[in-house]
Amino acid sequence: MTESHGTDATQVDSLGLRIEPKQGNPIEAADVILALSETGFLLEQQVAQVFREFMLRNMLDVQLSVPFQDVTSGKSREIDVLAEYYEIAGDRALFPPVVQAEFVVECKNTTDPFVLVGDNRALGSRFRETVYRSEFDPLALGFGDLRGTAPQLQMHTMQGAEYPDRFQGQQLVRLSPAHGKWKAENTGVFDSIVFPLAKAVQSRWQARDDEPLDEETFRPRFVFVFPILVTRGPIFIVSVERDETQVKHVPWASFSRSFKDRDLQGEC
Numbered sequence: 563m564t565e566s567h568g569t570d571a572t573q574v575d576s577l578g579l580r581i582e583p584k585q586g587n588p589i590e591a592a593d594v595i596l597a598l599s600e601t602g603f604l605l606e607q608q609v610a611q612v613f614r615e616f617m618l619r620n621m622l623d624v625q626l627s628v629p630f631q632d633v634t635s636g637k638s639r640e641i642d643v644l645a646e647y648y649e650i651a652g653d654r655a656l657f658p659p660v661v662q663a664e665f666v667v668e669c670k671n672t673t674d675p676f677v678l679v680g681d682n683r684a685l686g687s688r689f690r691e692t693v694y695r696s697e698f699d700p701l702a703l704g705f706g707d708l709r710g711t712a713p714q715l716q717m718h719t720m721q722g723a724e725y726p727d728r729f730q731g732q733q734l735v736r737l738s739p740a741h742g743k744w745k746a747e748n749t750g751v752f753d754s755i756v757f758p759l760a761k762a763v764q765s766r767w768q769a770r771d772d773e774p775l776d777e778e779t780f781r782p783r784f785v786f787v788f789p790i791l792v793t794r795g796p797i798f799i800v801s802v803e804r805d806e807t808q809v810k811h812v813p814w815a816s817f818s819r820s821f822k823d824r825d826l827q828g829e830c
Contacts, residue, residue, distance in 0.1 A: 602671035613645040622647045630765035643667035659782035666789045673795045678731030678815045731817040759789045
């Protein structure tokens with residue numbers, strides 16, 4: 563998912579803070595904020611605050627700059643913002659499954675527009691084939707009904723779910739000004755945004771596999787990992803149909819990409 567996060571005017575210097583450097587002009591708090599706004603650190607903190615506001619009402623953990631090992635180079639990389647949410651879906655006495663969501667967020671501090679090119683094909687949900695026995699009822703001495711995971715968890719109600727007549731982007735393009743007009747290019751978008759974000763998602767699955775299993779407290783667990791790109795710039799979707807091509811300015815949009823690398827395969 564790609565989301566636009568606009569910049570709000572911030573009142574930070576209510577005490578009239580001034581910092582006197584050893585040389586040059588004095589630095590005021592507004593100068594500090596302006597300098598930091600050129601980096602992505604403020605955007606990351608603002609995104610974390612949005613999740614923390616949600617955390618006040620739900621079971622959620624929010625972390626910034628979470629390290630992981632790049633599966634290709636072996637170097638240490640960072641997830642800008644990682645938010646984890648879980649909920650027990652059913653009667654605790656019957657050992658119901660745990661539903662867990664992890665939000666892997668990449669922040670791009672740019673005001674240049676991003677464009678997602680795709681269509682409204684009837685894709686269907688990728689979760690539709692997954693089924694599970696909902697719970698064990700010791701009083702009835704039998705298992706619960708066999709249910710599809712997607713309808714049971716109401717996946718169709720989620721924003722960006724892959725269901726008919728919902729836009730799905732297949733290409734992510736950045737617009738940049740050049741010679742008085744906008745130029746569309748994806749140079750660096752895949753290598754600097756899409757592929758690293760997919761590696762970060764893979765690292766979360768590996769971390770899950772490395773967790774020790776406690777057989778006494780074990781219960782079924784469904785983990786959904788949501789990669790999210792947050793930017794300060796506007797987002798447009800371009801829906802390409804047979805009869806016409808539609809362009810729309812949106813607050814967010816859904817995007818999918820398949821990978822077939824030596825160290826990374828699958829769909830994100």
